[in-house]
Amino acid sequence: MLSTRDIQRKIRTVRNIQQICRAMKTVSSIKLRKAEERILAARPYTDALSEMVAGLANSEYTHPLLAVREVRRTLIVAVSADKGLAGAYNTNLIRETLAQVRAQHGDVALIPVGRKVADTVRRLGYTTEAVINPLGGEPQFRTFAALADQIGELYTEEKIDRVLLVFSRFGGGITTQQLLPLAALDGDGATGDVIYEPSPAGILEQLLPRYLRTSLYTAVLSAVASEHAARVAAMSLATDNAEEVISQLTMDYNKSRQASITNELVDIVGAAEALV
Numbered sequence: 001m002l003s004t005r006d007i008q009r010k011i012r013t014v015r016n017i018q019q020i021c022r023a024m025k026t027v028s029s030i031k032l033r034k035a036e037e038r039i040l041a042a043r044p045y046t047d048a049l050s051e052m053v054a055g056l057a058n059s060e061y062t063h064p065l066l067a068v069r070e071v072r073r074t075l076i077v078a079v080s081a082d083k084g085l086a087g088a089y090n091t092n093l094i095r096e097t098l099a100q101v102r103a104q105h106g107d108v109a110l111i112p113v114g115r116k117v118a119d120t121v122r123r124l125g126y127t128t129e130a131v132i133n134p135l136g137g138e139p140q141f142r143t144f145a146a147l148a149d150q151i152g153e154l155y156t157e158e159k160i161d162r163v164l165l166v167f168s169r170f171g172g173g174i175t176t177q178q179l180l181p182l183a184a185l186d187g188d189g190a191t192g193d194v195i196y197e198p199s200p201a202g203i204l205e206q207l208l209p210r211y212l213r214t215s216l217y218t219a220v221l222s223a224v225a226s227e228h229a230a231r232v233a234a235m236s237l238a239t240d241n242a243e244e245v246i247s248q249l250t251m252d253y254n255k256s257r258q259a260s261i262t263n264e265l266v267d268i269v270g271a272a273e274a275l276v
């Protein structure tokens with residue numbers, strides 16, 4: 001059985017860990033709120049752009065990013081966190097990424113985004129077309145716009161035939177989304193009474209690259225928000241568990257102290273009886 005001094009030392013250690021977890025929860029809560037604000041700020045533009053692209057992307061107009069062809073080489077973009085202590089967030093993301101790699105029938109290349117998945121991809125020796133490491137606390141649009149342009153160029157040059165995006169959708173868990181080809185867009189493809197100048201095809205030429213950039217960037221924003229939400233939940237659970245451990249250790253301390261006092265009393269009584 002541990003001595004009272006050892007138990008006190010363990011209580012202090014657990015309390016220190018609890019304070020760290022509580023601080024991390026607070027910081028992640030603030031970051032989560034900021035990430036949610038960025039998602040909400042981007043939503044009107046994203047929704048309007050998606051509606052316009054869905055209305056234009058029909059059989060009358062062609063574009064290299066809409067081309068569907070036999071899949072010989074797949075590119076998988078996987079978005080993870082830079083840090084741990086977020087529950088099973090990174091583990092589930094990496095597991096889904098590796099499952100998608102195994103599910104492909106042709107060649108596979110990857111673009112890892114975030115330190116955790118980048119380290120895994122490097123360790124396993126997979127082919128990469130680019131690496132974004134670290135992801136950073138506040139992902140910048142220009143970084144992922146450039147990455148989207150690189151992906152679009154690889155696709156139009158037929159160096160890849162399909163692009164899959166593995167990320168955590170905020171509030172929806174780990175998901176795999178087809179990024180290219182941009183063939184399965186919601187909408188009936190009808191332009192209705194809208195008049196486009198200079199032409200629908202010309203506008204589509206300008207919109208599709210922007211749509212690709214926006215789709216990638218909003219997915220990254222969603223992944224960052226999911227990371228912070230997972231960390232808040234993990235640190236909240238860790239804080240509660242630490243409280244339970246402290247309560248149990250406090251009970252053990254009281255029992256140990258009570259036993260120590262009882263033993264001292266027995267010794268005193270025994271000594272007193274010996275003197276009588």
